[in-house]
Amino acid sequence: MIQQLSIFVQNEVGSVAKVTAILKSNNINLRAIASFDTPEFAILRIVVDQPERAKAVLTEGGFAVTVSEAIAVELEDKPGVLHDLLQVIADAGFGVNYIYSIVIRSGKVPLIILNTDNLEGSKSVLKEKGYSVAEQEDVVL
Amino acid sequence: MIWNEAKECMSRDEILNMQGVRLKKTVKRVYHNVEFYRKKMQQMGLEPGDIRGIEDLNKLPFTTKEDLRENYPFGLFAVPQSEVVRVHASSGTTGKATVVGYTRKDIDIWQECVTRVLAMSGIGANDKIQVAYGYGLFTGGLGLHYGAENLGATVIPMSVGNTKRLITMMEDFEATAIACTPSYLLHIAETLEEMGKVDKIKLKAAICGAEPWTENMRREIEAKLNLKAYDIYGLSEILGPGVAADCDAHNGLHVYEDHFVPEVINPDTLETCKEGEVGELVFTTITKEALPLFRYRTKDLTSISYDPCECGRTIARISRFKGRSDDMLIIRGVNVFPSQVEAALLEMGETSPHYILIVDRVNNLDILEIQVEVAEHFFSDEIRKLEGLTKKISHVLQTALGLAVKVTLVEPKTIARSEGKAKRVIDKRKLL
Numbered sequence: 001m002i003q004q005l006s007i008f009v010q011n012e013v014g015s016v017a018k019v020t021a022i023l024k025s026n027n028i029n030l031r032a033i034a035s036f037d038t039p040e041f042a043i044l045r046i047v048v049d050q051p052e053r054a055k056a057v058l059t060e061g062g063f064a065v066t067v068s069e070a071i072a073v074e075l076e077d078k079p080g081v082l083h084d085l086l087q088v089i090a091d092a093g094f095g096v097n098y099i100y101s102i103v104i105r106s107g108k109v110p111l112i113i114l115n116t117d118n119l120e121g122s123k124s125v126l127k128e129k130g131y132s133v134a135e136q137e138d139v140v141l
Numbered sequence: 142m143i144w145n146e147a148k149e150c151m152s153r154d155e156i157l158n159m160q161g162v163r164l165k166k167t168v169k170r171v172y173h174n175v176e177f178y179r180k181k182m183q184q185m186g187l188e189p190g191d192i193r194g195i196e197d198l199n200k201l202p203f204t205t206k207e208d209l210r211e212n213y214p215f216g217l218f219a220v221p222q223s224e225v226v227r228v229h230a231s232s233g234t235t236g237k238a239t240v241v242g243y244t245r246k247d248i249d250i251w252q253e254c255v256t257r258v259l260a261m262s263g264i265g266a267n268d269k270i271q272v273a274y275g276y277g278l279f280t281g282g283l284g285l286h287y288g289a290e291n292l293g294a295t296v297i298p299m300s301v302g303n304t305k306r307l308i309t310m311m312e313d314f315e316a317t318a319i320a321c322t323p324s325y326l327l328h329i330a331e332t333l334e335e336m337g338k339v340d341k342i343k344l345k346a347a348i349c350g351a352e353p354w355t356e357n358m359r360r361e362i363e364a365k366l367n368l369k370a371y372d373i374y375g376l377s378e379i380l381g382p383g384v385a386a387d388c389d390a391h392n393g394l395h396v397y398e399d400h401f402v403p404e405v406i407n408p409d410t411l412e413t414c415k416e417g418e419v420g421e422l423v424f425t426t427i428t429k430e431a432l433p434l435f436r437y438r439t440k441d442l443t444s445i446s447y448d449p450c451e452c453g454r455t456i457a458r459i460s461r462f463k464g465r466s467d468d469m470l471i472i473r474g475v476n477v478f479p480s481q482v483e484a485a486l487l488e489m490g491e492t493s494p495h496y497i498l499i500v501d502r503v504n505n506l507d508i509l510e511i512q513v514e515v516a517e518h519f520f521s522d523e524i525r526k527l528e529g530l531t532k533k534i535s536h537v538l539q540t541a542l543g544l545a546v547k548v549t550l551v552e553p554k555t556i557a558r559s560e561g562k563a564k565r566v567i568d569k570r571k572l573l
Binding site: 038043063 | 335515516517520521522523524527528531549550551552553554555
């Protein structure tokens with residue numbers, strides 16, 4: 001499992017930039033980012049190299065932040081692999097809440113990050129099927 | 142403790158007799174010294190001798206804030222300027238400031254009243270009190286200051302404007318009491334939480350006033366800071382802080398009836414309300430020298446009770462304020478008080494107590510939007526839960542107000558915190 005930060009941002013000009021400004025000035029490295037919007041507000045989800053510190057500086061900057069877990073799975077770069085992975089989760093009867101981008105890691109295969117309604121169960125079935133599920137340290141390096 | 146048992150625990154007959162004697166004296170003095178009241182009484186065919194006791198109070202004319210403004214600055218003073226030792230003035234948000242004056246004896250009575258309030262809150266000579274109301278023309282700072290000195294407590298005259306310094310001194314001096322607005326105290330509590338210093342402070346009592354607040358807000362302040370919070374009421378026209386305050390029973394605010402006679406009237410018919418009935422609070426001063434006022438209309442809505450309190454005091458109690466007759470919003474024909482919104486939000490307990498009402502008129506329809514800050518511990522990672530929260534808040538407010546409400550969640554600390562009176566309403570309709 002990896003740690004992701006969810007940040008409440010209002011849907012207005014410059015709101016995401018306020019978040020990235022804080023990360024930049026604290027020298028925190030972004031590994032993945034996704035935003036999910038509604039008409040009034042957005043939840044920005046990020047994976048960073050220093051989650052606890054990122055939470056502290058963002059909270060200090062006036063943001064509501066929660067740290068939660070998500071599954072990060074290694075995927076080969078070829079057609080159909082994401083489908084195979086999702087089929088494993090669907091067959092196990094788990095629902096996917098959201099999937100987002102890919103963590104860039106130099107010299108390693110990409111990761112896909114997903115959240116389901118049963119994180120531990122999803123992780124087990126994926127491992128059983130031979131998927132490589134990453135931990136926080138894999139994201140940091 | 143009860144600071145002045147002789148005055149706070151009289152029988153009802155003793156109170157009425159004392160009030161009658163003092164009222165008669167005041168009416169005679171005012172009639173001879175204040176042209177404004179003499180003319181009013183002459184127009185009504187009323188002579189000082191017609192006031193034979195407190196039962197004749199309702200024969201006297203009302204006084205309004207406009208009367209004070211029209212006689213700006215000193216027109217209603219009843220003593221020569223040489224006897225006035227201090228003036229205060231209220232913020233003139235609309236029109237001219239309201240100017241009030243005090244003789245030496247007025248100041249003595251004022252500090253006696255504030256001392257009674259502080260003693261009622263369990264504060265004594267061994268306490269160190271931070272007075273964090275504004276010092277200056279506003280009555281809050283100096284009013285609490287002299288009352289606390291009179292009590293023998295150690296006064297730390299903070300005034301307002303520097304929360305970090307206030308907290309440093311609160312910690313270093315081991316302050317045991319604080320006097321400030323309830324919204325500012327919540328701001329202080331938030332700052333203490335951020336600094337991780339809540340455990341380091343020694344506050345045991347807070348004297349909060351100058352703006353309306355709710356029982357829920359009291360509970361939140363008490364839980365956050367582990368202290369007892371008391372409600373103090375006053376208005377510069379009558380005295381300043383110290384006209385009334387609540388005791389440990391928190392069952393209404395005790396009015397110092399040996400100096401101020403309260404009445405509750407129907408603001409439309411001007412008839413006196415029955416005991417327990419909600420209406421506009423009206424005060425007549427019966428000991429004030431510099432600025433005695435007859436039946437001053439406060440615009441504060443409350444009810445009155447003459448039942449003795451469990452604390453032992455027998456003086457009249459006014460209930461927690463239901464709002465002001467003049468900050469009441471009328472939205473699509475529905476009367477809305479910001480305090481209702483606050484009470485509903487705190488009752489629901491899933492948001493921060495920081496909110497603002499925005500009233501606008503779109504296509505000739507009044508729209509009420511309420512912006513509420515997302516509190517970190519209620520912030521969910523899931524959009525559907527946040528949308529659920531928004532819907533729930535709308536529903537709770539709709540039930541409480543009887544009005545459809547658009548709820549917008551906003552980022553923490555984006556709604557302005559005030560060190561004076563909290564601004565809870567933006568009425569864009571007035572700009573049209």
